[in-house]
Amino acid sequence: MMAELATEHGVSTEEMETLFLAENRPSTLLQRFADPEEVANLCVYAASLQASATTGAALRVEGGIVESIA
Structure with missing residues (x-):
């Protein structure tokens, strides 16, 4: 998607x-998209013994893009 948009905008x-x-996701904390390895790391964690006490959690790999209502 970014490659196609880049071609259209000449950048x-x-x-x-x-x-x-900057224009569409100004709330992002990472200031970049998460890469596939970061998504895989969360999957490995969630399937590991280290996550044994993690219950009922919504685990997101999106770098702070999604605004939450607390």
């Missing part, structure tokens, strides 16, 4: 990612 994919996040 690099990296520049498009920065522009997209």
